[in-house]
Amino acid sequence: TAGDTAGDTAGDTPEDTPEDSPVEDDISSNKKGRFHSLGVGELLVVKQKLIAYEEGEIAHIENVMKGEKRSRNHRTLHRTEEFTSFELEKEEETKRDLETTTRFELQKEIDSEVQESTKKEAGLTVTGKYGPTVEFTANAGIATEKSSSKSKNLSTSYSKEVVDRSVHRIQEKIKEKRTLLTIDEVEVINEHSFGNLESVAEHTNGIYRWVNKKYEAQLFDYGTREIFEVVIPEPAAFLRYLATNHPKEGTSIPKPQKPGYMRLYPILGTNEFEEVFIPLSPGLLTKETYLKWVEKYNIQDVLPPPSSFIVTSIAFAIDPVDTGVEDEGDGSLTPNWRTVNMKNTELVVPPGYVAKIGTLSLAIFPLHRFILRGLFGEIAIGTNKHAFHQGGGIGGSETFVLSNETGLVPVAFSLTTKQFFSGTLEVQCRRTEEHMEAWQISTFNAIMNRYEVLKEEYEESISGEELFGSVDIQGKNPLENKSIILNELKRQVITQMTRQTFDEFDAMREGVLPEGFPQQDVDEAWSEGQYVRFVEQAFEWENMQYLFYPYFWGKKKDWPVNSRLEDTDPLFKSFLQAGSCRINIPVRPGFEIPINIFLSTGEFPWDSGEGGIAVENEDGEEERDIFLSIAEELKAQQGAVYFKSDGTVFHANEDLESVLTGDLIEEVNDDGDVVLNDDGEPVLINGTNFLEDDINREINIGGKIYMIIAVNEEQQKITLDENISIQESVQYGIGAKAIGVPWVVTVPTSLVMLHDGNKLPEIPEAP
Numbered sequence: 041t042a043g044d045t046a047g048d049t050a051g052d053t054p055e056d057t058p059e060d061s062p063v064e065d066d067i068s069s070n071k072k073g074r075f076h077s078l079g080v081g082e083l084l085v086v087k088q089k090l091i092a093y094e095e096g097e098i099a100h101i102e103n104v105m106k107g108e109k110r111s112r113n114h115r116t117l118h119r120t121e122e123f124t125s126f127e128l129e130k131e132e133e134t135k136r137d138l139e140t141t142t143r144f145e146l147q148k149e150i151d152s153e154v155q156e157s158t159k160k161e162a163g164l165t166v167t168g169k170y171g172p173t174v175e176f177t178a179n180a181g182i183a184t185e186k187s188s189s190k191s192k193n194l195s196t197s198y199s200k201e202v203v204d205r206s207v208h209r210i211q212e213k214i215k216e217k218r219t220l221l222t223i224d225e226v227e228v229i230n231e232h233s234f235g236n237l238e239s240v241a242e243h244t245n246g247i248y249r250w251v252n253k254k255y256e257a258q259l260f261d262y263g264t265r266e267i268f269e270v271v272i273p274e275p276a277a278f279l280r281y282l283a284t285n286h287p288k289e290g291t292s293i294p295k296p297q298k299p300g301y302m303r304l305y306p307i308l309g310t311n312e313f314e315e316v317f318i319p320l321s322p323g324l325l326t327k328e329t330y331l332k333w334v335e336k337y338n339i340q341d342v343l344p345p346p347s348s349f350i351v352t353s354i355a356f357a358i359d360p361v362d363t364g365v366e367d368e369g370d371g372s373l374t375p376n377w378r379t380v381n382m383k384n385t386e387l388v389v390p391p392g393y394v395a396k397i398g399t400l401s402l403a404i405f406p407l408h409r410f411i412l413r414g415l416f417g418e419i420a421i422g423t424n425k426h427a428f429h430q431g432g433g434i435g436g437s438e439t440f441v442l443s444n445e446t447g448l449v450p451v452a453f454s455l456t457t458k459q460f461f462s463g464t465l466e467v468q469c470r471r472t473e474e475h476m477e478a479w480q481i482s483t484f485n486a487i488m489n490r491y492e493v494l495k496e497e498y499e500e501s502i503s504g505e506e507l508f509g510s511v512d513i514q515g516k517n518p519l520e521n522k523s524i525i526l527n528e529l530k531r532q533v534i535t536q537m538t539r540q541t542f543d544e545f546d547a548m549r550e551g552v553l554p555e556g557f558p559q560q561d562v563d564e565a566w567s568e569g570q571y572v573r574f575v576e577q578a579f580e581w582e583n584m585q586y587l588f589y590p591y592f593w594g595k596k597k598d599w600p601v602n603s604r605l606e607d608t609d610p611l612f613k614s615f616l617q618a619g620s621c622r623i624n625i626p627v628r629p630g631f632e633i634p635i636n637i638f639l640s641t642g643e644f645p646w647d648s649g650e651g652g653i654a655v656e657n658e659d660g661e662e663e664r665d666i667f668l669s670i671a672e673e674l675k676a677q678q679g680a681v682y683f684k685s686d687g688t689v690f691h692a693n694e695d696l697e698s699v700l701t702g703d704l705i706e707e708v709n710d711d712g713d714v715v716l717n718d719d720g721e722p723v724l725i726n727g728t729n730f731l732e733d734d735i736n737r738e739i740n741i742g743g744k745i746y747m748i749i750a751v752n753e754e755q756q757k758i759t760l761d762e763n764i765s766i767q768e769s770v771q772y773g774i775g776a777k778a779i780g781v782p783w784v785v786t787v788p789t790s791l792v793m794l795h796d797g798n799k800l801p802e803i804p805e806a807p
Contacts, residue, residue: 275618
């Protein structure tokens, strides 16, 4: 067959195209569904028209004895009270010990020795002679000796020991007690009574009878069509879903969806799966899922989930202190080594996290140009110690593993260096399971609290409508129900035949800047419009035929619910309960080739840039079919399907109102000139073209449908199935041809009426 194929879904929808580039299809192509082609045959359509309501069988008999009075009172009370208590106990303890020991020793020894020796020697010898001879002798002498010795010895010893211990403990107890007893009192009292207390009263009764509908059904032939067939599951599944989630009639407040998910679980002993509703629980909330419920319930002040990892850090620096240089003996200079001890107790691991990895990064700069010697030392963070060495004077990073420290973590390190430096200490912290669970519980409570509020608002609105409502009319107008059925079947047929799930139809954007108004995407709207127009026009949806199958062809777990669904409209009830549905869809004449290409290959038969379908005419030249006119499409949707309407009709005579004749008009040739006979008089022809084949066809005159029961081709006279009164020539339209004879269909309803009189109805004898 032409159908009976399957295809794969294409990729993601392309992005919007620039105005100067060719228009691309935003609707994925190459989607092929599953269907069956019945080939080309007569399109036979069963039409029904309502002809009467009739009393059916007895539904109930209410007996009231003489002198008896019976009454029924119905009272409804909804009462709720809510009490909430919240208790917070917080205990915080901070303990800090600081111990410093300083030792300073100075040894100084000075030896000084001065030796000084002075030797002085002086003498005077005088010898004198007086007389003619004088003799005088003098002698003097001095000697001095001095020696000095001095030595100095200086040594300094300095030691400092610092022990800093800090303990910070926070103990917080939160106790919340909530008692829910909502006081929202609504009292509804209904009273229904029967009284038979009059003095002349007799035993009496009321007889209630079911109401049946009577339809006249007729089979009509619409000519040859190509027909496709599909069988779809549970045609009312979406409406049943709406029935439990949409606002109830009479209220604008939607019924909130119960938080939870549908999951597929294997059925033991089979290869099948069943859907099971899983209520929402804290463990199901993740970064990806919680926003769905926040958006659905419009929840305020919900925190995002805590990050899996965060980083906390500190920075430090040592100011440069020149301690001088040493002469290496070869003319080079080297800075003196110095020891640095640092501590920092300000590294805080955020609550709900534990320290996992530390990274120490140092930036080194020499005190003296071209003198690069690096540093080495040890860092202590919490209970962990890590030795490090940075050489070459360019700095670097050291990474080490920590031991799940929490809260305020003490940090200290010692190092020896000949240069000054600065650095950072970064600690990567991982989220604890308890922290994530606390967020899940908090978010879950916010979701459930909001759900309960919305549920209560919905129930209050329903109660208010029921309280102040008047006549309780069940169900919808059957004509409205029929339209709903056709739309639902149409949607599922399109999905079955094309795998189109309509997820890509989003040309109307929401929240468009600057005002945030809805605004269409022009290129995508064009692409989607081609798809919509083709699918809507390629099939005669107005002539779609369907048959509902019982509930047991649907999911077994839904049998208890689906088999008991009720509605006052019998057709709609069958639709709601159906477990499956067989559907025949005729192809509109002229669309046979493109629709087969579309369904069999998934390729679009239309031009995405110009619109329309490229077809070949009788000469083999390509022409562009512009689809149906909007007038023809409107007529088809409204059931105005007629094959010919040449000329006008009027009464043949005053006595036979059901007999009409066609009018006579002048014959015109191809040039538009009136054709004359041999006598030079215009040739008159009938504007109508009634044929014997038109017998039993529908004819629309003045908006009312009649049936042609006789045709006189020579006189162009037709006889209708009932009288008609028209004052002048009117237009008409001939439609489908009735096949066989009509039959009456009696359809039971759930409506009940009070029988006129208190006697049992007479049952006619069976023929």
